[in-house]
Amino acid sequence: MTIPHEEAVLVIFPHPDDEAFGVSGTISTYIKQGTPVTYACLTLGEMGRNLGNPPFATRESLPQIRKKELQASADAMGLKDLRMMGLRDKTIEFEDDNKMVQLVQDLIDDVKPSLIITFYPDYSVHPDHEATARAVSRAVYRMPQEQRPKIYAVAFSNATKDDLGEPHVIHDITEAREQKMGAMRAHISQTAWMLEEMEKRLADGEPEAENWLHFERFYIFDVETSKYQ
Amino acid sequence: METVQVATLQQHLDRFAGEDVFIHLETTNGAYANHFNEEVFNAGAFIRNVQLRYELAKVVGDSPHRVGLKLPNGWVYAQGITHFEIDEHDRLLMAGHDFSGKLAVALQISRTPFAY
Numbered sequence: 001m002t003i004p005h006e007e008a009v010l011v012i013f014p015h016p017d018d019e020a021f022g023v024s025g026t027i028s029t030y031i032k033q034g035t036p037v038t039y040a041c042l043t044l045g046e047m048g049r050n051l052g053n054p055p056f057a058t059r060e061s062l063p064q065i066r067k068k069e070l071q072a073s074a075d076a077m078g079l080k081d082l083r084m085m086g087l088r089d090k091t092i093e094f095e096d097d098n099k100m101v102q103l104v105q106d107l108i109d110d111v112k113p114s115l116i117i118t119f120y121p122d123y124s125v126h127p128d129h130e131a132t133a134r135a136v137s138r139a140v141y142r143m144p145q146e147q148r149p150k151i152y153a154v155a156f157s158n159a160t161k162d163d164l165g166e167p168h169v170i171h172d173i174t175e176a177r178e179q180k181m182g183a184m185r186a187h188i189s190q191t192a193w194m195l196e197e198m199e200k201r202l203a204d205g206e207p208e209a210e211n212w213l214h215f216e217r218f219y220i221f222d223v224e225t226s227k228y229q
Numbered sequence: 230m231e232t233v234q235v236a237t238l239q240q241h242l243d244r245f246a247g248e249d250v251f252i253h254l255e256t257t258n259g260a261y262a263n264h265f266n267e268e269v270f271n272a273g274a275f276i277r278n279v280q281l282r283y284e285l286a287k288v289v290g291d292s293p294h295r296v297g298l299k300l301p302n303g304w305v306y307a308q309g310i311t312h313f314e315i316d317e318h319d320r321l322l323m324a325g326h327d328f329s330g331k332l333a334v335a336l337q338i339s340r341t342p343f344a345y
């Protein structure tokens with residue numbers, strides 16, 4: 001099973017584990033198909049709350065742990081071009097909007113993607129997700145129309161299905177399931193609870209748990225009708 | 230980090246009294262609180278690398294503890310502190326972790342600025 005060819009793919013997310021659950025199978029599949037993939041991760045998830053009780057990390061040691069996890073996830077996916085952009089978790093919406101647009105534009109100029117994967121503005125819950133999505137929407141809208149990459153957007157707020165309907169793009173990522181499990185496991189400080197639950201459900205043969213190892217879903221985001229131009 | 234021992238933590242708090250120090254103070258119920266439960270009112274506050282000097286510090290109560298700093302013209306306090314450590318840079322890191330292991334509050338004191 002293959003997914004449609006792209007020249008180059010640029011993934012932009014704010015947190016080190018944002019790619020793991022919904023996109024790592026797609027990233028791995030593109031890489032297997034020989035498509036260059038760049039993953040720009042804006043922060044190191046410095047404000048992550050899963051520190052354990054008893055705690056395994058502190059506010060100050062967490063970024064280094066998550067940096068290693070992010071690199072391990074990239075390794076699991078076979079991703080060579082991982083870029084850590086040096087912003088701080090939970091502050092992206094307070095950065096200058098034009099600075100954020102420029103950051104995205106610089107990435108686009110460098111990578112020349114035919115496809116960008118990011119969050120869907122107003123449907124991605126976390127303030128950093130929303131700010132990232134707005135910056136991508138604005139940067140792409142401001143490009144000459146014929147040069148604009150497509151945007152596949154991840155949406156998961158409670159209103160998603162009601163407002164946006166069913167996802168437009170469904171990738172069969174079955175052949176990358178090992179890579180996807182590897183990416184999930186790499187972010188163990190954040191995904192431990194989720195993984196424990198999942199692996200139990202997998203062991204019980206529950207179909208829904210199998211599902212995310214088979215399919216990843218995206219909405220096509222159109223900057224022409226976006227609020228963020 | 231270790232579980233707060235009041236006498237030990239008090240000694241460390243006393244060490245920084247009367248000096249210019251940098252503070253990290255954070256409370257949070259998580260960016261997803263309202264996503265998982267629409268009844269939850271999402272609130273929190275965050276300051277980092279604000280410099281101040283306190284004249285008196287106290288750790289009070291049974292766990293989770295309260296920690297208060299008295300300034301010449303005001304106060305800083307945190308509620309819900311369960312753990313602390315002195316890290317390799319001689320910074321006093323205090324935090325409150327809830328029953329599921331999520332950080333709910335942090336108060337940190339350092340003579341040098343915390344990273345960005």
Ligand SMILES: [Zn+2]
Pocket residue numbers: 014015017018126129
């Ligand atoms: Zn995130």
